[in-house]
Amino acid sequence: MAITDRLLSMPVVRRSNVLRTFITAAWLGWQIESNWADPILFAIYSIARPIASVLILVVMYNVITNGATQEQIFAYIYLGNALYILVGQVVSGVSWTVISDREQYRTIRQLYTTPMDGYFYLMGRGVARLLIGLVSLVITIGFGVIAFQLPVSFATVNWPLFIASTVLGIISLATLGLIVGALTMMMARHFSQIGDALAAALYLFTGAIFPLDMLPTWLQPIGFVFPVTYWLELARRALLGSKLAAFPTFSGYSDGQLMGILAGTTLVITVASVYVYRWSLNRAKENGFFDMETSY
Amino acid sequence: MRDAGRLPKATGLRLFWYTMWARAYPRMIGAMRERSWLFFETILPLMGVIGYVYVYKTLNAPEDYIGFVVVGGAMTAFWLNILWAMASQLYWDKDQGNLELYVLCPGPMMAILLGMAVGGMIMTVTRAVIILVVSTLLFSVVYQTGSLLLLLGVFAATMASLYGMGMMFASAFLAAGREVWHISNLLQEPIYLLSGFYFPVKAMGFWVATFASIIPLTLGLDAIRQLLFTSDPTLGFLSVPVELAILCVLAVIFIAAAAWMLAKLEDIGRREGRLIERRR
Numbered sequence: 272m273a274i275t276d277r278l279l280s281m282p283v284v285r286r287s288n289v290l291r292t293f294i295t296a297a298w299l300g301w302q303i304e305s306n307w308a309d310p311i312l313f314a315i316y317s318i319a320r321p322i323a324s325v326l327i328l329v330v331m332y333n334v335i336t337n338g339a340t341q342e343q344i345f346a347y348i349y350l351g352n353a354l355y356i357l358v359g360q361v362v363s364g365v366s367w368t369v370i371s372d373r374e375q376y377r378t379i380r381q382l383y384t385t386p387m388d389g390y391f392y393l394m395g396r397g398v399a400r401l402l403i404g405l406v407s408l409v410i411t412i413g414f415g416v417i418a419f420q421l422p423v424s425f426a427t428v429n430w431p432l433f434i435a436s437t438v439l440g441i442i443s444l445a446t447l448g449l450i451v452g453a454l455t456m457m458m459a460r461h462f463s464q465i466g467d468a469l470a471a472a473l474y475l476f477t478g479a480i481f482p483l484d485m486l487p488t489w490l491q492p493i494g495f496v497f498p499v500t501y502w503l504e505l506a507r508r509a510l511l512g513s514k515l516a517a518f519p520t521f522s523g524y525s526d527g528q529l530m531g532i533l534a535g536t537t538l539v540i541t542v543a544s545v546y547v548y549r550w551s552l553n554r555a556k557e558n559g560f561f562d563m564e565t566s567y
Numbered sequence: 568m569r570d571a572g573r574l575p576k577a578t579g580l581r582l583f584w585y586t587m588w589a590r591a592y593p594r595m596i597g598a599m600r601e602r603s604w605l606f607f608e609t610i611l612p613l614m615g616v617i618g619y620v621y622v623y624k625t626l627n628a629p630e631d632y633i634g635f636v637v638v639g640g641a642m643t644a645f646w647l648n649i650l651w652a653m654a655s656q657l658y659w660d661k662d663q664g665n666l667e668l669y670v671l672c673p674g675p676m677m678a679i680l681l682g683m684a685v686g687g688m689i690m691t692v693t694r695a696v697i698i699l700v701v702s703t704l705l706f707s708v709v710y711q712t713g714s715l716l717l718l719l720g721v722f723a724a725t726m727a728s729l730y731g732m733g734m735m736f737a738s739a740f741l742a743a744g745r746e747v748w749h750i751s752n753l754l755q756e757p758i759y760l761l762s763g764f765y766f767p768v769k770a771m772g773f774w775v776a777t778f779a780s781i782i783p784l785t786l787g788l789d790a791i792r793q794l795l796f797t798s799d800p801t802l803g804f805l806s807v808p809v810e811l812a813i814l815c816v817l818a819v820i821f822i823a824a825a826a827w828m829l830a831k832l833e834d835i836g837r838r839e840g841r842l843i844e845r846r847r
Contacts, residue, residue, distance in 0.1 A: 315753065
């Protein structure tokens with residue numbers, strides 16, 4: 272709590288309900304994720320899952336290509352899957368908060384009687400999963416560099432592009448998770464799969480592990496709607512260099528054009544999340560779903 | 568369900584039989600009542616399956632590999648059911664106050680575990696069949712019509728050993744307490760990798776495949792693929808009869824271990840007063 276206390280005592284934070292809510296929720300989220308887990312189990316859990324999911328693709332790739340891991344497409348598939356760790360963690364991390372507060376800890380009534388900002392509370396609760404996801408991402412990429420000689424090096428990465436696109440990517444993921452969480456407020460029982468279902472859909476439609484061009488033409492536009500698609504492409508370009516781009520989908524677009532599209536789609540989804548959150552909260556209260564316990 | 572007042576007093580095997588169906592009943596009825604579950608629990612694995620199929624298509628893999636992914640993807644429904652609806656179930660039941668009711672009722676706990684397995688299996692077979700049929704139609708997967716009897720035998724042995732393992736895990740996970748969440752998560756992707764859900768397990772090498780054979784789906788899936796696809800038979804890890812025999816042995820071991828662990832855990836739980844303890 273030492274870092275949180277220090278942050279909460281800063282004048283700018285004390286004056287801002289949004290910042291206080293966000294920081295406290297982030298602290299709470301971290302406690303929930305980590306405080307009763309065995310540290311070794313927690314570390315294994317945070318590392319083994321992403322490494323295993325990327326190794327599934329590595330083995331699939333090796334079986335077919337006889338281990339041609341020096342090909343550009345391998346690096347693209349590997350990094351797409353590694354970056355995708357953040358998608359699952361952030362989207363389902365934010366949306367799961369509603370379920371855990373309502374069904375598991377049954378504290379949602381008490382929480383919403385405090386003067387907190389509900390929107391930023393949900394955002395803050397996603398921070399813990401984001402941190403776990405970031406650690407997993409770094410380890411997974413590091414593992415790829417050591418084990419499979421991925422052409423990623425600290426000196427050649429386009430850091431401004433990587434940081435800018437990843438910040439926008441994370442914002443878009445958090446707001447997407449918030450939309451799912453807000454919709455969850457109005458649902459009974461089957462809510463628990465919605466965050467995961469969306470993450471699985473994004474896996475398919477965002478070109479994370481195969482080029483969008485492989486999908487039937489009528490399905491491809493679904494991928495172009497989500498900011499995640501552009502973030503994955505930009506982050507891979509930043510890590511590998513534009514010349515190593517292996518998926519043809521966005522080969523006609525410059526980094527600047529893709530950043531523009533990413534920024535635009537992120538803005539749209541962020542504004543939409545504010546409205547969806549307010550609407551869902553009111554509907555959930557009107558219909559008596561807000562504090563409903565459904566024995567998940 | 569029949570009117571409880573007209574039921575004769577059940578003891579012995581009859582009590583076991585009634586208890587098992589009593590526990591299976593809410594699972595089956597619950598699935599029918601909340602049909603949206605079926606949608607989400609089918610769509611979710613289906614997305615992953617389609618994603619992996621497109622990876623193979625991108626790599627111009629032989630057609631049989633697409634079939635491998637489809638069959639493996641359908642089998643993920645069983646593994647997820649084992650983790651989240653078998654292994655973790657007694658913990659959820661304890662959390663919701665049902666475990667103490669199970670212990671207090673005259674029915675044997677093994678029958679309750681078996682009821683969980685039977686109810687869960689019926690739900691999951693439906694999901695697996697939907698995933699299999701939809702993926703097969705989407706990607707025009709061709710299966711060979713070999714020995715149907717042997718195929719059914721392998722499937723039955725896989726399910727018996729898998730759900731036996733699930734029953735055993737239920738006791739073990741109950742002892743793990745709040746960490747079941749992390750453990751169940753930990754046993755997803757790593758098991759998909761080790762058991763070769765999306766590629767022939769032989770690709771993992773002999774020792775890894777041997778180690779992974781403790782998970783019944785490893786050998787079950789390998790045998791089913793050998794029976795369903797015409798590709799090079801050397802892709803199989805062991806011969807089908809050997810895999811079938813190992814699966815039968817695993818089924819006996821896991822079910823016996825489940826009975827022993829359940830009795831042990833119940834005894835410890837009663838003595839230490841932790842059977843009805845709830846921590847969140």
